[in-house]
């Protein structure tokens with residue numbers, strides 16, 4: 001028996017124009033909207049005036065709403081026949097616990113639809129005018145979290161460094177600011193200190209800023225530049241092209 005439906009929608013990295021048309025339509029159809037922290041107000045403003053908007057993030061100084069409680073609220077609304085949309089930053093299935101939400105909703109008998117969004121790591125690098133892969137510099141890309149679940153050993157940075165070097169991979173690190181010093185130390189076990197790195201904060205928003213540095217100087221550069229969350233840390237030779245891209249007027253910078 002189906003007791004309702006929830007749509008998980010990727011809100012993209014911040015710039016409202018980077019929403020997909022499908023995401024926009026879902027937001028406009030919603031009767032209840034559950035909104036994550038990293039979703040900008042301009043995107044929430046696409047909802048109809050009658051839509052009930054529930055903020056479930058840390059904004060306003062509150063601790064973020066526990067995951068189980070958010071899921072319960074969504075289940076209740078969906079079973080009452082509401083058109084429930086869960087709006088998550090970036091892509092719902094890249095970190096941000098979208099996978100867990102879907103599992104729990106499906107286990108409760110809900111139908112779940114997921115609409116992709118542009119993930120922050122992709123948008124952050126593009127906003128600097130360089131690619132994530134490049135035939136000369138990077139044969140692939142790894143999206144990795146710098147922040148593991150409590151009790152979990154987390155990412156094996158040493159293994160990742162060795163692989164990134166031998167397989168020529170770009171590393172795109174989410175939630176890496178608070179652990180940057182440790183990440184830097186461990187990555188240096190397998191990658192040269194001169195490896196180019198960029199840190200991009202508030203990608204695609206009017207408040208976007210970035211620094212470029214090297215792996216050897218990463219933690220110091222983050223401190224000197226006062227780079228804070230939400231930021232993406234990108235490690236790899238593709239970042240060497242940032243200075244070249246910035247010197248050319250045809251590069252389109254986001255917002």
Ligand code: SAH
Nearest residue numbers: 090091094096119120174175202203230231
């Ligand atoms: N699902 C999201 C990621 C959620 S995890 C996505 O696909 O983008 C939250 C992390 O995403 C932040 O700690 C930060 O590392 C990154 N992030 C989200 N929005 C960002 C932005 N506009 N600029 C830089 N990093 C961002």
